[in-house]
Amino acid sequence: MIDDFAQLERELDELTRRITAAARRGLEAEAQAMERDAKNTSAYLGMSGATRASTIAFVVDEGDDGSARLAAAYATAAEHLAGFVGHAGNAHLEPSGAVGPGEIAVVLTVPTDYIDNLEIEHGGEKAFIGPTMDKFRSRLARRAARSIREELS
């Protein structure tokens, strides 16, 4: 019989924290695999090297919007595009967006102002962000679930 509801609440909070942290660990591991896969794509050849070098996948939650990793990727893209005249594209920084309490998201992106063109032109001929997400969607969910199982076992 439960007679200490404050204690019960504390234990449930702790359980929630452990589950969320485990899910995040699993997603971070799979996001790294997803980033490697996206960087290795053969969907496009590339000109400056900026897209491949700055392709980034990261996990965001209420306490971490990924802005530090995004800023680093932006700097990488800017470095590759500095002085490059093969096309008019630029590095472009756009916040990944906030998530609410208890939510975790995985972002795969390229901080340039022409990544949308790669995804769209000629019916997605050079697209790799969308296809990589398609490939990893269920893997991410499985990895998070496995990580939670391991935490609770």
Add this chain to the structure above:
Amino acid sequence: MTQLNPQAITAAVYARIKSELGGAAVRAQLGAGAASVLPASGLRSNALPARPLVALRPGVIAGESLEMREHIFTWWLYDEPAQNGWRISGLLPLLEGAYPQLSIPYGRVKVTGIGQETIDDALGGLIARSLQLTYTRRA
């Protein structure tokens, strides 16, 4: 278990709109009927068929051994900028309706995404929109 290989699945998804009765309502709204249905590789052509047109791009096959396999396909819908996206918006439900769940043999197909309206600068500023289908079957 009887299965279709990826090439046969792609052919079945494509034929549904290109030539089968189930895609007739889609073809009726295209610029040149069946001639306005093409594989996405055909978008490189200098002479695109009359708009609106639809182009199929086969995507990744997701799923590990012993799991359900997901074959991703994207229909890209294109129209002239002057049409303001009205015609391709009208095509979306027709395209979706052309794929009842069991319309492709040995698996299930469903719409898993519809992209926002955009402009394809590489195709002269045509209005574009995508509809993603996922065909699922046992590996």
